[in-house]
Amino acid sequence: MVDxxxxxxxxxxxxxxxxxxxxxxxxxxxxxxxxxxxxxxxxRPGTAALVVLAVFGVLVATAALQTARNAxxxxxxxxxxxxxxxxxxxxxxxxxxxxxxxRHEVSVxxxxxxxxxxxxxxxxxxxxxxxxxxxxxxxxGPGIQVVVDDAPHPSSDKELVQAGDLQxxxxxxxxxGAEAISINGQRLTALSxxxxxxxxxxxxxxxxxxxxxxxxIGDRKSMGARLLDTAGGQTWLTLESTFGMKFDVESKDTxxxxxxxxxxLRYAHMPESTQPPHRDGSGVGGGQ
Amino acid sequence: MIAAIGLxxxxxxxxxxxxxxxxxLDPYLPIAVVAALDAVFGALRAFLDGIFDDKVFVVSFVSxxxxxxxxxxxxxxxxxxxxxxxxxxxxxxxxxxSNVAAIRRHVFHA
Numbered sequence: 404m405v406d407x408x409x410x411x412x413x414x415x416x417x418x419x420x421x422x423x424x425x426x427x428x429x430x431x432x433x434x435x436x437x438x439x440x441x442x443x444x445x446x447r448p449g450t451a452a453l454v455v456l457a458v459f460g461v462l463v464a465t466a467a468l469q470t471a472r473n474a475x476x477x478x479x480x481x482x483x484x485x486x487x488x489x490x491x492x493x494x495x496x497x498x499x500x501x502x503x504x505x506r507h508e509v510s511v512x513x514x515x516x517x518x519x520x521x522x523x524x525x526x527x528x529x530x531x532x533x534x535x536x537x538x539x540x541x542x543x544g545p546g547i548q549v550v551v552d553d554a555p556h557p558s559s560d561k562e563l564v565q566a567g568d569l570q571x572x573x574x575x576x577x578x579x580g581a582e583a584i585s586i587n588g589q590r591l592t593a594l595s596x597x598x599x600x601x602x603x604x605x606x607x608x609x610x611x612x613x614x615x616x617x618x619x620i621g622d623r624k625s626m627g628a629r630l631l632d633t634a635g636g637q638t639w640l641t642l643e644s645t646f647g648m649k650f651d652v653e654s655k656d657t658x659x660x661x662x663x664x665x666x667x668l669r670y671a672h673m674p675e676s677t678q679p680p681h682r683d684g685s686g687v688g689g690g691q
Numbered sequence: 692m693i694a695a696i697g698l699x700x701x702x703x704x705x706x707x708x709x710x711x712x713x714x715x716l717d718p719y720l721p722i723a724v725v726a727a728l729d730a731v732f733g734a735l736r737a738f739l740d741g742i743f744d745d746k747v748f749v750v751s752f753v754s755x756x757x758x759x760x761x762x763x764x765x766x767x768x769x770x771x772x773x774x775x776x777x778x779x780x781x782x783x784x785x786x787x788x789s790n791v792a793a794i795r796r797h798v799f800h801a
Contacts, residue, residue, distance in 0.1 A: 421782060425789040426740075427733050427751045434742035448738065451745045453697035455752045459727050460701020461710070462756075466724045468705070469712050 535583055535620075538592035538663035542583040545623040546658050547630070549576070551639065552614035552649035562646045564613060566599040568638065569606075572617060573597065575635025579626045581619035583660050587611045590663040607664055614649065623654040694738075718767065719760040722776055726759035727752060729783045732790040739797040759783070 448456075517523035517530070534540025549572060554562035573591065576584055584591045589606040591597075596608070603610040619626065630636040630652065643650040712720055730752040737743040759779050766775030 418785065421785045422789045425733070425786040426736055426793070427747065429747040429751065430733075430737040430740070430742045430744060433744045433747050437744075448694050448734075448743060448748070449745045451749050452734070453693055455749050456694050456697035456731070457701035457704065459731055459752070460698045460703075461705040461708075462701075462720075462724055462727055464702045464705025465710055465712060466720045468709055469717065469720060473717075 534662075537666065538583065538590045538595075539666045541662045542620055542660045543657060544582070544620040545656055546581070546618060546620035546654070547576075547623055547627045548653045548655050548658065549617040549619070549630075550614055550649065550651045550653070551617070554647040562648065564604065564615060564648065566597050566604045568642065569604060569615060569617070570597050571635035571638045573635070575630050575633035576617065576619040576621075576626070578633050578635070579621070579629040581621040581626065583620045585618050585660045587616055588661060590661055592663045592666060595663070609664075618655075618658050618660060620658060620660060623656070627652045627654055718772070719763055722759045722763050722779060723756045725780055725783050725787075726755040729786050729790075730755045732787050732794070736790045736793045736797075739794060 514527060517527035531540065535542045551564055551568070551572065553564055557563050569586065573584055573586070586597070586606050589595070589609055589611070591606070595606060597604065597606050599605075600610070603612070604615070605611065631640065639648075639650045642648045730748070733751060734743060734748045737747075762779055763772055763776050766772040
């Protein structure tokens with residue numbers, strides 16, 4: 404494959420060439436020339452070799468030191484990143500606590516303000532009623548609790564609880580007069596989506612895991628029986644008997660449903676008794 | 692003997708002085724060390740073969756280091772620095788291995 408000069412013939416492998424020419428050819432050339440010139444002194448390292456080897460030593464030591472230094476640097480920068488993350492997390496937690504405190508303060512002030520006048524008290528009662536229906540306020544009361552779950556040993560998607568099944572159940576509960584509903588602690592509002600997302604059911608954009616506990620506040624004596632007459636109840640009875648899914652209805656004396664995570668004001672209008680602000684009116688020059 | 696002294700002096704100097712490497716030179720230092728290692732093992736083999744020459748050693752050392760660093764530098768500029776470094780390391784590694792094998796044959800006569 405390789406001739407004695409170490410030159411590869413066409414078609415020989417790169418590895419063969421590398422192995423054959425691993426020693427610099429110059430050494431052979433120079434020694435040949437020296438042999439031809441007659442000075443047959445065996446090559447010994449001299450000052451130049453000493454200097455080069457010293458340079459090599461410096462190089463090795465420097466590279467080793469540099470690598471060690473870099474490792475130290477990356478470790479310390481990682482530590483400082485971890486510190487920053489921890490500090491950021493603590494800051495975030497603090498701000499969340501502040502937010503909760505402030506919200507509480509606002510609601511206390513609001514109820515104080517409303518309790519001051521009779522008109523305000525009526526408004527406050529209306530707010531409380533609306534809070535129950537819209538999910539803006541945490542609600543306590545009697546009702547029924549429906550626990551649903553996948554079949555014990557599911558072999559196909561049909562034996563798993565789907566978002567559509569939960570939707571039917573929830574619609575059935577609204578139909579039989581539920582005032583407030585929550586699923587696994589997620590309070591439902593008029594805008595709460597119940598959806599399938601990546602193999603899990605999400606309510607209010609939070610992933611839930613089975614079993615699903617649907618709590619509904621309302622008339623606990625009649626709701627359970629009437630639920631079974633609705634389309635949602637019928638669907639679930641079928642699911643229970645056909646696929647062996649869990650469907651337990653239980654009445655509860657008192658349940659506490661949390662407030663919805665986030666309610667945003669979408670629509671507002673001025674009370675009729677107040678003067679419309681001048682920007683709505685045509686009288687541009689009319690100040691108040 | 693003189694070689695061992697030179698090496699020792701160099702390592703001690705490096706450890707004592709702790710020269711700081713400029714940032715732009717940092718990526719080329721390891722590859723330069725591998726190239727230098729190749730030249731040193733080549734020299735050792737030539738010494739055992741009895742054909743060692745000072746001048747050839749100096750030239751091969753310097754050119755090895757410079758060319759290895761240059762190839763990697765060029766690769767960095769072309770965006771294939773990692774691949775070229777790998778190539779250089781592979782070639783130099785194979786040369787080092789076969790040189791060490793020759794040295795081993797000299798030392799142990801096996």
